[in-house]
Amino acid sequence: MENNNQRPVFVYTFACSPDEISLCHMEMRSLFGKETGKNILKTPTEIDPSRSPFIKERIEVMYEGDTLAVICEQVERIQLNGSTFKVIFLKINDLNTTEKIEYDQRRLIEREIGMHIDGEADVHHPERVFGIVTLGGRWYFGKYRKSKPVWLYHSKKPREYSTALSTRVARAVANIAVPEPEGIQAIDPCCGIGTVLVEALSMGINIDGRDINPLVTTGSRENIAHFGLEGNVTLGPISDVSKEYDVAIIDMPYNLYTHATPEDQFSILRHARRFASKVVVVTIETLDQMIEEAGFEITDRCVAKKGMFSRQILVCE
Missing domain, CATH: 3.30.2130.30 (VC0802-like)
Structure with a gap:
């Protein structure tokens, strides 16, 4: 046939x-x-x-x-x-x-x-x-x-961050957040050195980056430019985001210097609920109750492992 x-x-x-x-x-x-x-x-x-x-x-x-x-x-x-x-x-x-x-x-x-x-x-x-x-x-x-392993080319960045997502996980998370990029506006309001931003931008996803740490926003811009991509990365807290977005990707901060307290985590989720109708949360802790209290429903989930270390990835709408 x-x-x-x-x-x-x-x-x-x-x-x-x-x-x-x-x-x-x-x-x-x-x-x-x-x-x-x-x-x-x-x-x-x-x-x-x-x-x-x-x-x-x-x-x-x-x-x-x-x-x-x-x-x-x-x-x-x-x-x-x-x-x-x-x-x-x-x-x-x-x-x-x-x-x-x-x-x-x-x-x-x-x-x-x-x-x-x-x-x-x-x-x-x-x-x-x-x-x-x-x-x-x-x-x-x-x-x-x-398939071409584009994510592999992105693993060597000028700026690195020890707890950043792997490029494979970051690419999958971007696809989970924005399966159909046409007409979608996304944000990564805790973008770190831009691992998710680089993967998303390389796939034609319209995404903004933001972080409260000036060192990582500078590093994020450098990493994006290194791969010939263009993206908007701003400095400031999530509470100052006033623009509306279709989806937000939030990799909860947890390293030695920027570990978010439960109050910080709830504040991040509550503000994300204000400006995005869909949020993909990446977390090493169980945040189900907090996510629901912030006004979201978890519609899909998975666990990304690397040896003994695991992250939960949650789609919240």
Whole structure:
């Protein structure tokens, strides 16, 4: 079956460590409205795979069928107009251990499909890349796009902060807060050295930064500029925020110098409630009761672990 006359369909694969499963699933729920335990997902939602630290690759489905023979028949329609191509078999699928397709067989399938495409194969420097994957007993073929680890490039900043979020967690948190950036205005009112700001700005999210510490606001601006990004970072307490925002991201301060007391935490939440209808809270402490007292309802949550250390990430609306 060809997909030309239907709504576009995409197949994504995911990879994460055991410590990241909860965070990965929460990001999936935010970006796609559902999660999968199989590390592979078919959806009509189009997301740049490089947005997520957990998305490995994406196929934009052109053809699908019950057998490989059906796929081979359909790919004969592809018009490459002289372009070279490559076919990649996606290793991640929903097959159980006994059905697993091993390396040699995957290469055979790639070659078999390639033989039915009218064009010149080039495994090293192809101009067009296609992907093939099996999911739910069917085969899916289409345009292949590999994720780029943008978050990894951001891990080396001019200014560092020992307790800052990792760039992977920061990127996922930004996606959870703003799954659809169009028309959304966000704020990080306790932005520190700008780890969340850099990830959000690099994904085209419109976000302001703010902090009460002049050293970290200076560092945040330096980090943003270092990656060729532009963002507004102001100095001052959250109580002075007068602008309305769609969402706020709050990584509760907790290091040796800026640990927020319970009174500080409640004040941060109460002010966030005043200017944002949605808040994503990152905390090492359980703040459920305080969040509810500030007027929020927790609508989703996960735990991001790193060894023995864990953070709670809460979506509050």
